[in-house]
Amino acid sequence: MKKLTAIATLTAGIVSGIADRIKMFIKKLTPNFILFIYRKYNGADAKEKRRIKRLEKRIINYLENVSSDKMTDEVREVLDYWKQRHSLSIFPYSYEQKYDPENVAVYRDNERDLCYVLHDGKRLYFKKEWNERCIKKYYYKLLAEQDAESPHRYETSGFHVKDGDVVVDAGVAEGNFALSVIEKVKKIYLFEVDEEWIEVLKVTFEPWMDKVVIINKYVSDNDENNCVTLDSLLGNERIDFIKADIEGAEIQLCLGAKAIFVLCTYHRHDDAKTLEKILTEKGFNTEFSRGYMIFMYEMYDKLKPPYLRRGLIRAVKNTDKYEAKEG
Numbered sequence: 001m002k003k004l005t006a007i008a009t010l011t012a013g014i015v016s017g018i019a020d021r022i023k024m025f026i027k028k029l030t031p032n033f034i035l036f037i038y039r040k041y042n043g044a045d046a047k048e049k050r051r052i053k054r055l056e057k058r059i060i061n062y063l064e065n066v067s068s069d070k071m072t073d074e075v076r077e078v079l080d081y082w083k084q085r086h087s088l089s090i091f092p093y094s095y096e097q098k099y100d101p102e103n104v105a106v107y108r109d110n111e112r113d114l115c116y117v118l119h120d121g122k123r124l125y126f127k128k129e130w131n132e133r134c135i136k137k138y139y140y141k142l143l144a145e146q147d148a149e150s151p152h153r154y155e156t157s158g159f160h161v162k163d164g165d166v167v168v169d170a171g172v173a174e175g176n177f178a179l180s181v182i183e184k185v186k187k188i189y190l191f192e193v194d195e196e197w198i199e200v201l202k203v204t205f206e207p208w209m210d211k212v213v214i215i216n217k218y219v220s221d222n223d224e225n226n227c228v229t230l231d232s233l234l235g236n237e238r239i240d241f242i243k244a245d246i247e248g249a250e251i252q253l254c255l256g257a258k259a260i261f262v263l264c265t266y267h268r269h270d271d272a273k274t275l276e277k278i279l280t281e282k283g284f285n286t287e288f289s290r291g292y293m294i295f296m297y298e299m300y301d302k303l304k305p306p307y308l309r310r311g312l313i314r315a316v317k318n319t320d321k322y323e324a325k326e327g
Contacts, residue, residue, distance in 0.1 A: 052296065056088040059294070059307045066306070078292055078308060090296050095149040101136040104143075112203055120180050125200045142176050151291035151311030154243055154262050159314050161185060165240035168230060170219040173197055175204050177243055178212075187211045189234070191219050193226065219244070260316050266293045266309040269302075275313050284315040 063079045078092045089096060108115050109125070115132065116125045117139050126135050145152045154177055161167055161181040169178045170191040178188055182205070190205070190212060192198055198216055205212045220227035230239065245264045261279065265272040265288070272288065279286050292308035 052088050055296070055303065056082065059088070062305050062307060070306075074291060075308065088294065088296065090294055091144060091150060091152070092294060093149060093291065095147050096144045098147070099140045099144045101133075101140040104136040104139050106132045106135050106139075109203075114200065114203060116204075119176055122179055122182070123204060124174060124176060124179055125204045126174060127196045127200055138174075142174075146176070149291070151289045151293050152264075152266075153289060154312065159262070159316075161241050166238055168219075168239055168242045168244075170242065170244040172201065173245075175201050179204060182208050182212075185211060187213070190214045191217060193218055262312055262314050264311070265313050266295050266311055269304060269309075272310040272313065279313070279315040284317055286313055286315045288313050 060079065060082055063075060066075070081092050081094060082088070086092070086094070104117060106115050106117055107123075109123075112125075114125045114128055115130065115135055116123045117135065118124070124139075126138070130138070144150065147153065155161065161184050163184050164186045165181075165184065167178075167181060167185050167188045168191070169175075169188060172178055172190040172192045173194070174197065175190065178190055182188065188211060190201060192201060192214065193216055195216075198214060201214055205214075215228075215233070217226055217228045217233075219230060221229060223229055223232050230242075241260050241262075243262050261284070263275055265275055276286050276288075288310040289312040291311065293311045294307060295303070295309055
């Protein structure tokens with residue numbers, strides 16, 4: 001029995017060795033350009049590109065066949081943009097082409113062992129493990145996201161943080177919005193649950209820690225587990241402005257707070273309608289940001305007509321000092 005086992009093991013080893021040699025032989029005989037073509041069209045990146053291309057065709061086909069009453073100027077603008085042979089992107093507008101990651105200057109703080117960019121003249125730090133290329137690609141997207149023509153722009157000339165405001169930034173991430181308004185605010189609450197971002201935020205906002213409060217909790221409509229409502233946490237403290245980009249949990253925040261809002265509405269298919277309904281019932285005047293977004297990060301099979309999603313909703317009370325006007 002032991003001899004049979006030994007023979008079987010030896011045979012398997014010989015067969016495996018022969019197979020490896022055959023593979024090496026084929027690899028040597030195969031021209032490099034053929035291997036390159038194979039990897040190009042069968043690698044993970046290639047599959048993702050094909051998935052995006054299929055999604056693009058689905059969306060264009062849908063938009064080309066919508067009824068005339070739904071073909072608004074905004075929808076037509078998106079369709080015309082794609083027909084000019086632009087590829088699918090989360091922001092389907094030409095303004096994004098103004099931004100190039102190679103134009104982003106990345107600096108290194110050797111003392112803290114962190115990289116940063118200058119955002120409105122102030123240091124905006126990033127996670128320790130992020131290299132220069134990663135930061136360039138990330139930050140240029142932030143710039144495009146807050147372009148004056150972007151459907152994801154938080155502030156406008158008629159809807160913005162004012163001097164002396166108390167602000168809540170829920171889902172602060174790297175802190176670009178908070179940093180852009182830090183010198184205006186009386187106080188700002190930063191909600192973030194990613195421990196790596198929290199460590200970075202402490203460095204970015206070190207010069208203003210007298211008016212910055214970093215809270216490691218999810219903003220929600222309950223106070224269970226690692227969640228908290230704004231009303232229970234802040235009590236009767238006046239809150240002037242709330243910005244929320246919390247991956248689809250904006251509805252829970254909305255149910256548990258009373259203030260002026262700018263909320264993201266693109267994470268889930270029905271967020272825009274749901275948030276508009278809730279805010280209207282709470283006595284807010286609402287309006288959506290201009291244009292549309294395509295949330296390409298959602299699972300392919302979950303994206304459904306009409307595909308185009310509103311980026312933000314802005315909400316103010318009738319008696320508030322703000323006027324929710326685009327500009």
